[in-house]
Amino acid sequence: MSTPEKEMTYGDAMKEAIAEEMRRDPTVFLMGEEVGAAGGVFKTLGGLFDEFGPERVIDTPISEAGFTGLGVGAALTGMRPIIEIMFGDFIALAMDQIVNQAAKLRYMTGGQAKVPLTIRATMGAGRSSAAQHSQSLHAWTAHIPGLKVVVPSTPADVKGLIKSAIRDDNPVVVYENKMMYGLKGPVPEGDFVTPFGQADIKREGSDISLIATSRMVHVALAAARTLQADGISVEVVDPRSLVPLDVETLVASVSKTGRAVVID
Amino acid sequence: MDNNHMLEMYRGMLRIRRFEEQIRNVYTAGLMQGLAHLYIGEEAVAVGVCSALKEDDCITSTHRGHGHCIAKGGRLDRMMAEVMGRVTGYCRGKGGSMHIADLSLGILGANGIVGGGFGIAGGSALSAKLRRSGQVTVCFFGDGGSNQGVFFEVMNMSAVWDLPVIFVCENNHYGEYTAADNVAAGKLADRSIPFGIPSAVVDGNDVVAVYEAASATVDRARSKQGPSLIECDTYRYQGHHVGDPGISYRSQEEREAWQAKDPIARFGQRLLDESRTTEAALEAVGAEVEEEVLAAVEAGKAAPFPDVSEVDQHVYA
Numbered sequence: 269m270s271t272p273e274k275e276m277t278y279g280d281a282m283k284e285a286i287a288e289e290m291r292r293d294p295t296v297f298l299m300g301e302e303v304g305a306a307g308g309v310f311k312t313l314g315g316l317f318d319e320f321g322p323e324r325v326i327d328t329p330i331s332e333a334g335f336t337g338l339g340v341g342a343a344l345t346g347m348r349p350i351i352e353i354m355f356g357d358f359i360a361l362a363m364d365q366i367v368n369q370a371a372k373l374r375y376m377t378g379g380q381a382k383v384p385l386t387i388r389a390t391m392g393a394g395r396s397s398a399a400q401h402s403q404s405l406h407a408w409t410a411h412i413p414g415l416k417v418v419v420p421s422t423p424a425d426v427k428g429l430i431k432s433a434i435r436d437d438n439p440v441v442v443y444e445n446k447m448m449y450g451l452k453g454p455v456p457e458g459d460f461v462t463p464f465g466q467a468d469i470k471r472e473g474s475d476i477s478l479i480a481t482s483r484m485v486h487v488a489l490a491a492a493r494t495l496q497a498d499g500i501s502v503e504v505v506d507p508r509s510l511v512p513l514d515v516e517t518l519v520a521s522v523s524k525t526g527r528a529v530v531i532d
Numbered sequence: 533m534d535n536n537h538m539l540e541m542y543r544g545m546l547r548i549r550r551f552e553e554q555i556r557n558v559y560t561a562g563l564m565q566g567l568a569h570l571y572i573g574e575e576a577v578a579v580g581v582c583s584a585l586k587e588d589d590c591i592t593s594t595h596r597g598h599g600h601c602i603a604k605g606g607r608l609d610r611m612m613a614e615v616m617g618r619v620t621g622y623c624r625g626k627g628g629s630m631h632i633a634d635l636s637l638g639i640l641g642a643n644g645i646v647g648g649g650f651g652i653a654g655g656s657a658l659s660a661k662l663r664r665s666g667q668v669t670v671c672f673f674g675d676g677g678s679n680q681g682v683f684f685e686v687m688n689m690s691a692v693w694d695l696p697v698i699f700v701c702e703n704n705h706y707g708e709y710t711a712a713d714n715v716a717a718g719k720l721a722d723r724s725i726p727f728g729i730p731s732a733v734v735d736g737n738d739v740v741a742v743y744e745a746a747s748a749t750v751d752r753a754r755s756k757q758g759p760s761l762i763e764c765d766t767y768r769y770q771g772h773h774v775g776d777p778g779i780s781y782r783s784q785e786e787r788e789a790w791q792a793k794d795p796i797a798r799f800g801q802r803l804l805d806e807s808r809t810t811e812a813a814l815e816a817v818g819a820e821v822e823e824e825v826l827a828a829v830e831a832g833k834a835a836p837f838p839d840v841s842e843v844d845q846h847v848y849a
């Protein structure tokens with residue numbers, strides 16, 4: 269029997285993941301710029317402030333380094349903060365907190381510390397907002413030992429991966445492509461989490477593997493449909509998490525098709 | 533303050549002094565790797581502040597952090613082992629001198645980034661507020677750290693949200709090799725004023741003055757009245773780290789003037805002058821401390837290094 273599903277947008281699925289985790293665990297709270305009564309700059313967080321109040325949905329000043337640092341300190345002392353970096357480009361302002369503090373504390377304390385911090389950031393171009401509001405910086409963070417990095421591509425994945433991120437005892441950076449917030453798709457009903465390190469075959473094929481992340485999964489799927497008309501069978505593989513990376517599934521796909529293109 | 537409490541503060545300062553002297557020995561003997569930033573001369577700050585805290589209160593520390601960790605209850609043997617890179621150290625030898633932490637004592641870590649503790653301290657205070665735990669957090673930093681932008685960001689949020697955090701600026705007048713007067717505008721204690729955060733300047737070589745100032749700010753934080761700033765005027769006897777004589781950029785006259793105000797000798801004399809203790813009692817404390825510190829060194833030397841298999845452990849939880 270298949271799990272009942274409902275159709276929802278990527279933005280709503282993201283919000284539902286946060287709301288469910290906040291209901292489940294009183295140590296989870298959300299902090300960032302415009303996340304409160306305004307409902308987020310992309311209008312994706314509506315209702316959270318009304319349900320959880322200003323103590324758990326905290327509007328911050330425009331101080332990325334400062335509030336990210338507060339997230340690290342709160343995570344170190346028993347909370348599970350979710351902080352939002354409105355445009356992923358602004359993560360550069362908080363890099364010391366993320367790279368030198370959040371990512372390093374566990375290692376440098378010999379395993380004493382845990383930093384269960386979820387950092388949500390947007391990524392992607394397409395809104396003609398120039399180069400300080402359009403970058404995709406996921407590869408940058410993926411090179412930092414101590415961070416996990418996820419790049420969900422569908423409503424179901426964003427819900428399951430954010431719930432995993434919040435429950436993870438490590439700092440996790442979740443990149444949401446800002447052009448996908450209105451994308452609709454099926455999301456399983458009820459409480460479910462999507463484990464990290466499990467790539468998803470978004471379409472099976474036998475001639476070539478397109479390994480695509482985030483919004484590029486949809487570009488790859490469109491290409492697969494076009495190529496099908498030419499008799500080319502395309503497999504689309506979505507790693508879903510970059511750290512940890514499901515090398516096994518990627519290798520298995522390419523072993524089968526013998527060809528690979530990375531669309532990242 | 534009763535005599536026992538005062539004698540314990542004397543012991544606390546002496547433990548730091550003797551520990552740091554041994555760190556210098558251990559470093560020059562090649563028994564430790566990395567860097568060693570000594571706290572000698574500033575002991576009254578750590579002891580005065582931490583004497584005002586409860587065990588479950590938190591601190592963030594700095595690269596010059598041994599004194600803070602000792603004053604907050606850190607064990608000398610585990611600290612020495614950590615500095616020497618041994619597996620029995622607080623961080624299994626993976627943090628070393630600049631990253632000693634004991635979360636069970638509220639020591640949220642020394643920090644290798646100047647100003648690295650501001651965010652963590654603010655977050656710890658936010659956490660305490662959300663959990664309604666009643667804990668306060670002290671953020672130790674120096675005159676050097678006071679020039680980092682994140683200081684101002686965290687002061688701002690702490691004031692807006694009335695966070696139970698106390699910013700303790702150890703103004704030892706030099707950030708690394710650079711005189712604070714040459715790189716810091718205005719008075720450091722004034723930096724919190726635009727945020728509505730009260731501040732005080734205290735003689736950082738007077739442990740009782742530091743304790744009293746800290747107690748007032750702790751009371752304020754615990755009663756939900758928000759953050760405070762204390763600037764402690766003090767001096768680093770040694771260079772920036774072992775290996776820097778600290779002479780070329782600081783005059784002999786200046787160094788001697790500060791050593792004449794030594795926090796430990798001065799406090800010991802005060803205890804005698806006020807008949808709170810005896811020469812014999814002070815000597816006994818000195819002997820006990822000496823023995824404890826030397827035992828920590830010996831224990832460190834005897835302890836094993838972490839196994840090579842640990843190199844990629846503890847990256848992730």
